[in-house]
Amino acid sequence: MKIIGIVLAGGKSSRMGTDKGLLPIGKETFASHIGNKLEQSGCSQVIISTNNEAYKSLGYPLIQDRHQEIGPLGGLHACMLAYPAEGYMVVSCDSPYISVSALQKMKALFIQKHHSIIGINEEREHPLIACYAGSVLSVIEKQIEIENYRMKDLIKKVMVDYLSIPSEETFNCNTPSDLKLSVDAQTMLGS
Numbered sequence: 686m687k688i689i690g691i692v693l694a695g696g697k698s699s700r701m702g703t704d705k706g707l708l709p710i711g712k713e714t715f716a717s718h719i720g721n722k723l724e725q726s727g728c729s730q731v732i733i734s735t736n737n738e739a740y741k742s743l744g745y746p747l748i749q750d751r752h753q754e755i756g757p758l759g760g761l762h763a764c765m766l767a768y769p770a771e772g773y774m775v776v777s778c779d780s781p782y783i784s785v786s787a788l789q790k791m792k793a794l795f796i797q798k799h800h801s802i803i804g805i806n807e808e809r810e811h812p813l814i815a816c817y818a819g820s821v822l823s824v825i826e827k828q829i830e831i832e833n834y835r836m837k838d839l840i841k842k843v844m845v846d847y848l849s850i851p852s853e854e855t856f857n858c859n860t861p862s863d864l865k866l867s868v869d870a871q872t873m874l875g876s
């Protein structure tokens with residue numbers, strides 16, 4: 686089954702103050718680290734949803750939003766139009782701690798159920814760690830038409846199942862202090 690991996694990196698990163706997907710993690714960037722994991726989980730092709738040319742050096746195709754400034758829904762929309770497929774494994778560029786094993790489980794569940802799979806844990810649901818069915822594109826188009834760009838509303842309108850993912854894997858690095866917290870935690874684990 687053709688499943689495209691999408692690293693979502695088209696946001697403003699205003700809280701971080703620098704493009705989140707280009708932050709370093711080991712010898713990689715957040716975006717390439719996630720791209721590698723999507724490849725390892727068996728995605729047919731990995732693409733990056735961004736309007737920032739600086740991502741070119743990572744070697745993945747870059748997909749620009751067709752509707753600018755409408756958030757991640759706009760990124761998903763442009764990627765689905767550019768790469769028609771049965772499924773799309775989406776990971777936000779600020780979630781670098783997602784594991785290959787969680788992504789593999791998500792892919793297996795998607796293949797078994799044939800509808801979209803959303804990551805979830807005790808904190809909340811994670812529509813940006815998810816696998817969307819290709820059929821969701823028509824629903825996204827309707828949402829854009831009515832100018833409702835909320836991912837939470839999108840997933841209310843499509844068939845979904847949930848996959849439980851440990852909270853340390855869904856940790857979002859949105860701010861410099863989130864980043865410090867996660868670097869400190871990695872250092873402690875490594876020591």
Ligand SMILES: Nc1nc2c(ncn2[C@@H]2O[C@H](COP(=O)(O)OP(=O)(O)OP(=O)(O)O)[C@@H](O)[C@H]2O)c(=O)[nH]1
Binds near residue numbers: 755757
């Ligand atoms: N393609 C695309 N992705 C987006 C857009 N807005 C946000 N994203 C992505 O969606 C994910 C969640 O974004 P947020 O953290 O809510 O927003 P952000 O703009 O990245 O960061 P802030 O400016 O600090 O809110 C990140 O992976 C972003 O890169 C957009 O307009 N287009």
